[in-house]
Amino acid sequence: MHSSNNSPFLSFSSLSLLCSSSSSPSSSSSSSSCSRPFFFSSFSRWSSFPYLSSFNDNNNNNNSTSNNDPLRNLRPSWRSIPLVLTLLLARLGEDGACIAEAASARANKGEDPRVLEYYGSFSSPTFENTSYEEVRQLLLEGRPFVINDGARGLPMEHWDCDFVQREFPESRIRQEGGRSDINGIKMSSDWQSMVKPFRSVERFPPGAPRNRPFYWDIAKAAEDEKHRKWGKNPKAVVKKIVESTAVPYWLPKQGSTSIGRSSEMWFHPPGAGAPAHMDPHCRTTVSYCFSGRRKWRMMMPPANPHKDGYFDGEIYGASDESRQGEWQPTFEFEAPAGSAVIVYPGMIHETASIGEGCSSSISQTFEVPVAAAYFRTFWPRFALVDEDVGGCGYLVETMVTLNSGTHVKPSKEAASRPAAKSFAKKADTNSDGFLDDSELMALTKGPVNNEAPRSLEELKSFHDVDKDGRVSLQEVEESWVMFAEAAR
Secondary structure, eight states: OOOSSOOOSOOHHHHHTTTGGGOOGGGSOTTOTTSSOHHHHTHHHHTTSGGGGGOEEOOTTSSOSOTTOTTTTEEOOGGGHHHHHHHHHHHHHHTHHHHHHHHHHHHHTTOOHHHHHHHSSOOOOEESSOOHHHHHHHHHHTOOOEETTTTTTOTTTTOOHHHHHHHOTTBEEEETTSSOOSOOEETTSSGGGOOOBOTTGGGSOTTSOOBOOEEEOHHHHTTTOGGGOOBSOHHHHHHHHHHTOOOOTTSOSOOSHHHHHTOEEEEEOTTBOOOSBOOSOSSEEEEEEOSSOEEEEEEOOOSSOOTTOOOTTGGGTSSOGGGTTOOOOOEEEEEOTTEEEEEOTTOEEEEEEOSSSOEEEEEEEEOSSOOHHHHHHHHHHHTTOSSGGGGOHHHHHHHHTTTSOOOOOOOOHHHHHHHHHHHHHHHOTTOSSEEOHHHHHTTOOSOBTTBOOOOHHHHHHHHOTTOSSOEEHHHHHHHHHHHHHHTO
16 A cells, blocks of 8 residues: 555555445435445544544645645554544444445446456556557456557558448448338438437436447348348448458457458447447457547446346336346446447447547457456356357357367256366376466367367466466366356
C-alpha cells in the first residue's frame, strides 16, 4: 500500500480501505443507508472523542485533490490506535448488513462473485501502436480492450459507408430489427438517411441504441442462404471481401481466408446500434470501426443463464417484463474510427453510434488465439446456454484433453475423477507431478474436430488456473472433472 509519507502512524485513509469496497454510489440506491463506506458514515460522531482531536495534518499538498478535505493524511497518535480499532470493530457488527446489501447490489448489477474474482476490475485497456506480445495475455484471459489504430494497414481501413455504397451498388442489405431476414434494401439507395427506431424502444433501458442499424453478412451467408436476395454477382462480392481481408498487425500470423469468410458489416446511422446480444461464435471476434464513433457495453451471462437465451435485445425485457433489469453491463468504453474492439464468445454486448454521420464497421472472427483461460473459468455457465456459446464444447474438450481427441464422458465428480486421474498420470511421462511443454504437446495428433490443434500457450493458459507458470497434474485433473460435470 502506497502512502504519501513514511510515518509509522496509522492513517484514516488506510483504515477506510478495509471497508470502502463494500459500498459505492454505483452499487447502492440513493435511499440506501449504505450509500457511503461504513467507516466514514459515522466519522463525525467519532471525531468528538478526546483522543481523536489530537490528529495532525501533515504534507497538506501531497496526493490530495482538495485542500479542504478533512480526512486527508490524518494520523492519530499511538495512544489513539486502540480506541480507533475498538470503534472500528464495533462498527463492523453494526454495519454488517450494509456490506451484505452492497454485495447483493453488485450481484444484481451483473457483478457476480465469480466474475468479480476473475476480472478484479472492469477496466478495458486502450492501446495504440501495440504488438501481439502486449495484448497476448488479455486475449487468452478474455478481457475486452480497444486498439485505437487497430485497423491500421488493413486493405479495408477506408471502407466507410460511402465507399461501400459506391463499390457494391448492386448488392442488397437489410435493416435490423424487422420481421424478416430478407435483404430488402438496395445498396445504391439512400439508406443512410433511413432512421427508424426499434419497436418498443420506449421500453429499452437507458443507454441502449434507439435506432435500427443496417446489416450485411454476404461473405458468411450468401452461399447457404440464397433465399435472402443478395443482389447481383454475390460470388464476386464475397471474393472482393475475402481478398481484402488481412490479419491485423497486432495478431499472430494465421490464415486470412477464414477470417474474411466470417465477415459481417454493420452500418449505423446516428443513434443506431446493435441491441445487447450474444454471438453464435466459438472464436474471438474483432470489430473494426472504419468511420464514426461507437459506444460499447458488455457483461457476462449469469451463472444460471436465462432459458430463453440472449438474442437481439431480449435481455432488455421490452417484450418480456420479467427480464427487465437483467441487462446490467459491467464493461463500457468508446471506439473511434480506425479502432479495433475485441469481443469474446459468450459475452453479451451492445453497440451504439455516438457520432454525427454514418458509422461503418466489420466484425470478423479469428482462430488464434482462443480465450483459453476465459473458457476454463466460465465454461460451467456457458454450457448452460442452449445455443450460441453453448455449442463450443468441442473446443473446450480439445483443450481439456490436450489435443488428444479423447472424449470426456458427462458425469458427476465422483464418477469422472478416476478417469481424470488416469489421463493426467499418463500424460506425466517423467512422473514429476507437472506437465512440461513437451508433455503438454505430446498427445497432439493433428487436427481435432476438423480444426487445428490448440497451441502450447493456449493449453498452458487453459490449465494453469493458479497462474504459477506451471501445469500440475491436479490442474489437468480438475479441468477434466469441470468439463465432465458441465456436460451432464
